[in-house]
Amino acid sequence: MLLQQIINGLTIGSVYALIALGYTMVYGILQLINFAHGEIYMIGAYMGIIAITFFIYIGLPDISIALTLVLTFLAAIIFTGAYGITLERVAYRPLRNAPRLSILISAIGMSIVLQNYVMLAQGARDKIFPHELKIGGELIIADAHITYTQVLIMALSVLMMSGLTWFIKKTKVGMAMRATAQDRRMAGLLGINTDRIIVITFLIGSILAGAAGVMISMYYGIVNFYMGYTAGIKAFTAAVLGGIGNIPGAMLGGILLGLLEALGAGYISSEYKDVFAFAVLVLVLIFKPTGLLGERISDKV
Amino acid sequence: MMQDIKKWAFGSLWLFILTIPFLGIINALYFLVSLIVLAILWFIYKPFEQNILDVQSKLLQLPMPSIRWSLYFVIAILVLILPFISDQYITNVATSAITYIVLALGLNIVVGFAGLLDLGYVAFYAVGAYSYALLSTKAGLSFWAVLPLSAIMAAIFGIILGFPTLRLRGDYLAIVTLGFGEMIRITLNNWDSVTGGPNGILNIKGPATLGLSFSQPHHYYYLIIIIGIFTIFAVNRLNNSRIGRAWVAIREDEIAAEAMGINIVKMKLLAFALGASFAGIAGGFFASKMKFVSPESFTFFESVIILCMVVLGGMGSIPGVILGAVVLIILPESLRGFQNYRMIIFGAAMVLIMLFRPQGFIGGVRRRLELHPEDEKILKQETESLYDVKQK
Numbered sequence: 090m091l092l093q094q095i096i097n098g099l100t101i102g103s104v105y106a107l108i109a110l111g112y113t114m115v116y117g118i119l120q121l122i123n124f125a126h127g128e129i130y131m132i133g134a135y136m137g138i139i140a141i142t143f144f145i146y147i148g149l150p151d152i153s154i155a156l157t158l159v160l161t162f163l164a165a166i167i168f169t170g171a172y173g174i175t176l177e178r179v180a181y182r183p184l185r186n187a188p189r190l191s192i193l194i195s196a197i198g199m200s201i202v203l204q205n206y207v208m209l210a211q212g213a214r215d216k217i218f219p220h221e222l223k224i225g226g227e228l229i230i231a232d233a234h235i236t237y238t239q240v241l242i243m244a245l246s247v248l249m250m251s252g253l254t255w256f257i258k259k260t261k262v263g264m265a266m267r268a269t270a271q272d273r274r275m276a277g278l279l280g281i282n283t284d285r286i287i288v289i290t291f292l293i294g295s296i297l298a299g300a301a302g303v304m305i306s307m308y309y310g311i312v313n314f315y316m317g318y319t320a321g322i323k324a325f326t327a328a329v330l331g332g333i334g335n336i337p338g339a340m341l342g343g344i345l346l347g348l349l350e351a352l353g354a355g356y357i358s359s360e361y362k363d364v365f366a367f368a369v370l371v372l373v374l375i376f377k378p379t380g381l382l383g384e385r386i387s388d389k390v
Numbered sequence: 391m392m393q394d395i396k397k398w399a400f401g402s403l404w405l406f407i408l409t410i411p412f413l414g415i416i417n418a419l420y421f422l423v424s425l426i427v428l429a430i431l432w433f434i435y436k437p438f439e440q441n442i443l444d445v446q447s448k449l450l451q452l453p454m455p456s457i458r459w460s461l462y463f464v465i466a467i468l469v470l471i472l473p474f475i476s477d478q479y480i481t482n483v484a485t486s487a488i489t490y491i492v493l494a495l496g497l498n499i500v501v502g503f504a505g506l507l508d509l510g511y512v513a514f515y516a517v518g519a520y521s522y523a524l525l526s527t528k529a530g531l532s533f534w535a536v537l538p539l540s541a542i543m544a545a546i547f548g549i550i551l552g553f554p555t556l557r558l559r560g561d562y563l564a565i566v567t568l569g570f571g572e573m574i575r576i577t578l579n580n581w582d583s584v585t586g587g588p589n590g591i592l593n594i595k596g597p598a599t600l601g602l603s604f605s606q607p608h609h610y611y612y613l614i615i616i617i618g619i620f621t622i623f624a625v626n627r628l629n630n631s632r633i634g635r636a637w638v639a640i641r642e643d644e645i646a647a648e649a650m651g652i653n654i655v656k657m658k659l660l661a662f663a664l665g666a667s668f669a670g671i672a673g674g675f676f677a678s679k680m681k682f683v684s685p686e687s688f689t690f691f692e693s694v695i696i697l698c699m700v701v702l703g704g705m706g707s708i709p710g711v712i713l714g715a716v717v718l719i720i721l722p723e724s725l726r727g728f729q730n731y732r733m734i735i736f737g738a739a740m741v742l743i744m745l746f747r748p749q750g751f752i753g754g755v756r757r758r759l760e761l762h763p764e765d766e767k768i769l770k771q772e773t774e775s776l777y778d779v780k781q782k
Contacts, residue, residue, distance in 0.1 A: 370566070
């Protein structure tokens with residue numbers, strides 16, 4: 090029972106972590122809560138199902154199921170990446186120097202637009218993940234059942250998070266991203282094209298969210314146009330829990346939040362699981378106002 | 391010109407490709423055509439842009455006081471006789487618009503004056519509504535006794551929820567208030583024995599006075615007008631008081647404010663409590679008018695919409711917030727003809743308004759008088775002078 094809850098928590102937690110990364114990276118650079126990020130994740134989930142439906146139509150799964158899944162992920166992340174940078178170009182870049190709350194409102198507006206666009210285009214009813222491509226089978230450890238989908242989700246998440254860590258730490262672009270996050274104007278003066286860095290940040294965040302969307306649609310087998318909203322709030326909570334703007338913090342926060350939710354739902358009450366998650370967040374912030382891994386910013390006088 | 395054409399062509403093509411998987415190729419083509427039409431319209435508009443902007447800026451400059459007062463007078467008369475010159479539907483929309491004015495003005499105290507970003511404001515609205523519903527159905531108290539009690543209950547919740555957030559800043563505060571809002575909604579949804587769970591509370595009594603029991607929409611309309619006038623008056627007085635200045639000082643620089651002898655804890659809690667009490671009044675009114683409350687009315691989306699009213703109208707400015715609330719209630723109603731498209735247009739309108747007027751319709755007077763380093767003009771001057779060093 091405990092092991093089972095932990096596995097479930099880790100699965101959902103790694104999805105939260107992937108979405109939270111997008112929030113935290115954008116926040117680190119622009120100090121902006123990208124409210125439409127949850128919708129990007131929802132678009133990823135839809136894109137996955139649309140791509141799979143298309144591949145089934147042309148008969149690709151008969152040749153190779155693995156190839157179909159790989160291509161589905163590719164299609165989903167290409168499109169979510171494109172949606173992410175379009176979002177930045179249309180709704181955020183023109184407001185670069187505007188008051189911060191105005192950008193927040195613009196983000197909320199975009200979130201409404203994207204949600205209703207998907208609803209109009211794809212219908213208000215739930216979409217089902219095609220059962221031909223569900224990965225069956227499960228591992229049984231002690232008395233816990235771990236489906237292969239869960240294994241896939243955890244493995245892919247770990248892979249992507251380590252890839253991201255490597256990218257941020259070792260590559261030139263990653264270094265430029267860190268510089269821009271520290272001081273955008275200074276980075277600009279030193280010859281970093283900060284606008285491009287911001288686009289890349291949005292691109293990476295959206296790709297992670299898109300992959301998370303496809304994985305969650307495989308896991309739950311169902312997507313709808315309002316799924317981005319709850320996931321967005323949860324992921325943002327996770328980002329704050331870990332210390333917003335901090336990349337390892339977002340990973341830790343996501344996984345912790347997933348575990349808390351699964352354990353809370355299993356041992357306390359499933360109806361109050363969201364209350365439980367928020368209560369822990371509030372407690373953490375009261376004792377450590379900058380989140381678990383956030384650096385203490387000294388007050389400027 | 392050539393550059394603009396290129397931009398439009400590339401943009402339309404890009405959006406066309408992005409929408410193919412979702413819309414299907416046929417509908418995506420329709421979308422492309424509408425984008426091209428939009429582009430043509432834009433190119434027709436472009437040569438006149440400067441003239442239109444000039445007219446706009448002239449209109450936005452507040453007219454002479456006498457003209458302004460007569461304008462207010464005309465609006466006041468229109469508001470007063472509205473139920474007689476229109477139907478029940480419009481009266482109901484107007485009632486809900488004024489309810490939201492009360493809510494937005496309350497939130498404006500917290501966000502606009504004190505600068506505390508609150509994303510869970512709807513929680514206090516819910517506390518007010520449920521306080522009214524419970525006290526009225528279970529304790530059998532009358533409207534006039536319960537309404538102040540709803541406000542007090544909401545204020546108490548404001549202090550309870552405000553207390554743990556005192557040390558938090560900016561976005562941390564935002565997420566904690568969001569969390570509190572969700573916690574209250576989920577609790578209302580699951581605490582069946584008291585709140586009736588998802589079914590809510592039914593058969594709430596409406597107000598009655600001097601032998602008149604409120605039943606018609608216009609009864610409620612006049613009631614909310616009185617509440618609205620009270621709110622505008624109270625918030626205006628607060629804004630110009632010592633307390634209001636203390637809030638602005640906290641918003642601009644907490645440390646400096648503290649150094650000047652402002653009691654930060656007291657002032658922040660006061661902002662939360664006063665902001666919440668207006669939500670409590672609005673909640674009590676809402677419960678008495680609908681005769682029914684359920685957790686569905688108090689989602690996070692409501693908080694977001696109320697926040698949008700504050701920011702769209704212009705933070706800290708009372709006429710601005712009123713305008714924002716009216717626009718955000720009237721806009722979706724007037725778009726009913728577009729059916730499914732109305733929410734898309736609504737969202738796009740929010741983005742567009744922010745793109746063209748980032749400071750909101752009417753920026754706060756005091757804010758306009760301040761120096762804002764993030765303002766584009768100043769930023770431009772600064773960067774220009776940085777580059778100019780060499781040339782000199």
